[in-house]
Amino acid sequence: MKTRAFGANLLPLLALMILFATVTIVSCRKTQTTAARTNSESGTQSVSSTNFAYVNSDLDDKDFDDAFADSGDCKTVTFDTSKDVYPHTKTITYNNCFSECKDGVLNGTKVVYNYVNPDSARAGDLIKEVTYQDFTIDSVKISGDVKVYLVASAPYTLHIVATRTLVISGKDGVTETVKTDHIRTQIAGGDTEDRSDDVYSVTGTSSGHENMHGGQVAKYSVMIDANDPVIKAANCCWRSSGTETVNIDVNSRGRKSTLTEVLDYGDGSCDNQATLSVNGGEPQTVPLPLRFWPLNP
Numbered sequence: 001m002k003t004r005a006f007g008a009n010l011l012p013l014l015a016l017m018i019l020f021a022t023v024t025i026v027s028c029r030k031t032q033t034t035a036a037r038t039n040s041e042s043g044t045q046s047v048s049s050t051n052f053a054y055v056n057s058d059l060d061d062k063d064f065d066d067a068f069a070d071s072g073d074c075k076t077v078t079f080d081t082s083k084d085v086y087p088h089t090k091t092i093t094y095n096n097c098f099s100e101c102k103d104g105v106l107n108g109t110k111v112v113y114n115y116v117n118p119d120s121a122r123a124g125d126l127i128k129e130v131t132y133q134d135f136t137i138d139s140v141k142i143s144g145d146v147k148v149y150l151v152a153s154a155p156y157t158l159h160i161v162a163t164r165t166l167v168i169s170g171k172d173g174v175t176e177t178v179k180t181d182h183i184r185t186q187i188a189g190g191d192t193e194d195r196s197d198d199v200y201s202v203t204g205t206s207s208g209h210e211n212m213h214g215g216q217v218a219k220y221s222v223m224i225d226a227n228d229p230v231i232k233a234a235n236c237c238w239r240s241s242g243t244e245t246v247n248i249d250v251n252s253r254g255r256k257s258t259l260t261e262v263l264d265y266g267d268g269s270c271d272n273q274a275t276l277s278v279n280g281g282e283p284q285t286v287p288l289p290l291r292f293w294p295l296n297p
Helices: 006-025 032-068
Strands: 076-080 090-099 104-116 126-137 140-153 155-167 172-189 199-212 215-224 230-233 241-252 255-267 273-278 285-288
Touching: 032 104, 032 126, 032 155, 032 172, 032 199, 032 215, 032 241, 090 241, 140 273
Parallel strands: none
Antiparallel strands: 076 090, 090 104, 104 126, 126 140, 140 155, 155 172, 172 199, 199 215, 199 230, 215 241, 230 241, 241 255, 255 273, 273 285
16 A cells, blocks of 8 residues: 655646646736746646545545444544434544544544434435534534435445535635535445445535635536446545546636546555546546645645
8 A cells, every 4th residue: 555745746736737727827918927926826726626626525435434434543432322222323533633544633523313223224214414513634624414315225325415614714714615415335345244345336426616815716516427436445545446527617816717637546456546637638646635725835
């Protein structure tokens, strides 16, 4: 398994994004110096929006794990009442938690409301809901909720709808909102009680927008093709295969640009390496998951 060196590995991605921003946004009415400065700012904003999109994919995986797993590294789990009685509440507390899979320092609480026993639930039932209480990853505060509905028992299929707001305090006043709408289908591990051998395919969409200085600077949408679903195994920190197509509209100082990106998670190997192509360009290797804004090197 490959290790992550965020500061170094983000530089090729930043250079790639700024290159495309420079090619597509240059204006003849600006001086060369002004154009270069504006393009650099737009490129940095593109990277910021890209990372928000990918970080939310990672949050989808982490919330799913917390909703269904009762153990794990550096988290405290309590139940009210017993976890075998429905409905019941599961409270997950993080206290300066950092691990290879967490991608940042986690603090705060997730509360999982377990409404119905998944083994006896009917199609369409809301079986779980996850909410955040004073929850942060590094300096990013996350609020919102995640609702889990049963679609089918064989194969075990779930409809998951998440709505989140991410806030970075400071002079820029960055707020990002996102909604995801995904189908997770179990493709392995369903014949054992051991959750560590579970494997799910993920399809669906997500969309969000990013505000800074009180105005919208970017919006994005993400689509996972049902013909090439994302694959996530419980015993792997990262998504191991499948592709996501990301469309980003950037508004930097009144100058607008559009990017279409394809993130390919690879051939099934459990590592943090993926390839990213921008506007049909040559795919380049990037480390995943990417970090939160700001991303200036």
